[in-house]
Amino acid sequence: MNKDTVTIIKSINYSEADKVLTVFGREYGKFTVFAKGIRKLNSKNRGNMQTFCTSEIAFYEGKGLPILTESAPVSSLNFDELNVANIRRISFMLNKFLQDYDPYPKLFDALQVVLQKNLEIEVTNKLRIKFLKEMGFLEDFTVCKYCGGNKGLKYLDTMSFALVCENCYSKGNGKPLGDNPYASLLLTRTLDRYIKKVVEEI
Numbered sequence: 001m002n003k004d005t006v007t008i009i010k011s012i013n014y015s016e017a018d019k020v021l022t023v024f025g026r027e028y029g030k031f032t033v034f035a036k037g038i039r040k041l042n043s044k045n046r047g048n049m050q051t052f053c054t055s056e057i058a059f060y061e062g063k064g065l066p067i068l069t070e071s072a073p074v075s076s077l078n079f080d081e082l083n084v085a086n087i088r089r090i091s092f093m094l095n096k097f098l099q100d101y102d103p104y105p106k107l108f109d110a111l112q113v114v115l116q117k118n119l120e121i122e123v124t125n126k127l128r129i130k131f132l133k134e135m136g137f138l139e140d141f142t143v144c145k146y147c148g149g150n151k152g153l154k155y156l157d158t159m160s161f162a163l164v165c166e167n168c169y170s171k172g173n174g175k176p177l178g179d180n181p182y183a184s185l186l187l188t189r190t191l192d193r194y195i196k197k198v199v200e201e202i
């Protein structure tokens with residue numbers, strides 16, 4: 001029997017009572033697990049395995065997919081307050097970037113923090129940037145693209161997705177990020193496009 005703490009990142013109905021769940025585990029990384037009978041009303045696992053819930057699970061290796069046996073909830077989302085667009089942003093990234101059985105415990109922990117904050121845009125964007133860096137799709141995002149300085153990073157080069165400082169912004173097409181860069185619509189949209197482009201090139 002194997003155990004892991006996992007966040008459910010995708011859920012597909014299978015036959016009348018079953019589901020195939022894609023999970024991001026702290027120990028095992030991304031993998032798929034077969035949840036037999038989970039759609040039945042009396043299933044004890046039912047409430048613990050909704051998308052973006054985090055649970056401790058037990059599973060065993062079957063002939064095909066690993067099979068879920070037990071689950072205990074660690075945290076669930078308050079769906080009333082959720083930003084659906086940000087759920088989509090994060091789930092897109094997790095499903096596209098993570099390779100099966102390739103663990104990233106640091107990213108798993110960072111995801112838990114974002115889930116606890118109900119996927120606010122600022123933490124969502126910070127997580128997405130952290131992911132890109134960890135996966136090798138983004139260079140240092142803490143310094144100016146032109147001078148390498150880390151002060152006055154108030155502009156974004158939207159073509160290359162890089163920060164530009166206030167001394168250098170006239171050199172390229174840096175656009176102002178405003179007072180709260182990570183929550184700005186400019187950064188959010190540019191990041192959406194950048195991630196889409198990276199996914200298309202993988």
Ligand SMILES: [Zn+2]
Pocket residue numbers: 144145146147148149164165166167168
């Ligand atoms: Zn600069």
